[in-house]
Amino acid sequence: GIVSIMTLTVLAYERYIRVVHAKVIDFSWSWRAITYIWLYSLAWTGAPLLGWNRYTLEIHGLGCSVDWKSKDPNDTSFVLLFFLGCLVAPVGIMAYCYGHILYAVRMVKDFQTVQVIKLLKYEKKVAKMCFLMISTFLICWMPYAVVSLLITYGYSNLVTPTVAIIPSFFAKSSTAYNPVIYIFMSRKV
Numbered sequence: 300g301i302v303s304i305m306t307l308t309v310l311a312y313e314r315y316i317r318v319v320h321a322k323v324i325d326f327s328w329s330w331r332a333i334t335y336i337w338l339y340s341l342a343w344t345g346a347p348l349l350g351w352n353r354y355t356l357e358i359h360g361l362g363c364s365v366d367w368k369s370k371d372p373n374d375t376s377f378v379l380l381f382f383l384g385c386l387v388a389p390v391g392i393m394a395y396c397y398g399h400i401l402y403a404v405r406m407v408k409d410f411q412t413v414q415v416i417k418l419l420k421y422e423k424k425v426a427k428m429c430f431l432m433i434s435t436f437l438i439c440w441m442p443y444a445v446v447s448l449l450i451t452y453g454y455s456n457l458v459t460p461t462v463a464i465i466p467s468f469f470a471k472s473s474t475a476y477n478p479v480i481y482i483f484m485s486r487k488v
Contacts, residue, residue, distance in 0.1 A: 300440060301340040301385050303474060307433050308389040309336060314429060315396035318422055319403045343385055352377035358450070359464040362471075367450040378451050386444060393433055400426055428484040432477055439473035442466035 309332045316322050347353050347365050352374045355366045365381070366374055404419060404426075443466040446458055 300470065300473070301343055302336060303436060303477075304385065304389045304440075305336040305339055307429070307436060308392050310429055311393040311396040311433070314422075314426065315400055318400045318426075343381060346377060352381075357463060357467060358455070358458060359460040359467065361464065362467055364447070364467075367447045368455060375451070378447075382444070382448070386440075390437070397426065397430065424484070428480060431484070432480055435476045435480065436473050439476070440470045443470035 313324050313332075316324060350373075352365045352369070354363045355368075356362070357364050365378065367378065369375070400422075404422065446463055446466045449455065449458055
């Protein structure tokens with residue numbers, strides 16, 4: 300999940316640089332970005348293995364996750380920073396990037412030539428595909444995030460194993476949707 304949301308964040312940033320600043324990203328930048336995405340993910344997923352929170356069975360008993368129930372200040376600090384660093388900040392960056400992209404596309408409409416019109420059509424299509432991927436990711440992961448926060452902040456009595464399993468499986472299914480989106484929205488695929 301962290302690799303997915305960070306990839307979508309970097310993709311949004313790449314589109315932002317390309318459209319708003321008219322710069323092309325080179326191959327080495329892409330590899331550095333991929334490396335940073337994986338290192339960032341490993342840092343967050345490795346932290347519980349090193350003692351900042353821990354992994355336990357989820358309430359439904361079919362998967363493992365961080366310990367959302369712990370009231371230890373060390374564990375709750377991890378949960379808070381985990382949500383900020385792996386959900387709130389990436390979504391904020393994506394919103395900023397795509398907001399500026401939409402603004403830039405609207406501003407360019409005043410200076411339309413045949414080449415600009417073709418470029419705008421392509422950029423709009425790519426932006427729609429990225430927006431759909433981000434929306435799908437958030438739709439899949441938000442119920443899980445809500446359930447996890449309910450457990451973290453003491454409302455675990457509202458979360459039965461049956462209630463917990465649906466968001467858990469739905470979140471993990473999110474990786475299957477991007478290839479489908481690519482197939483239907485990109486001729487190159």
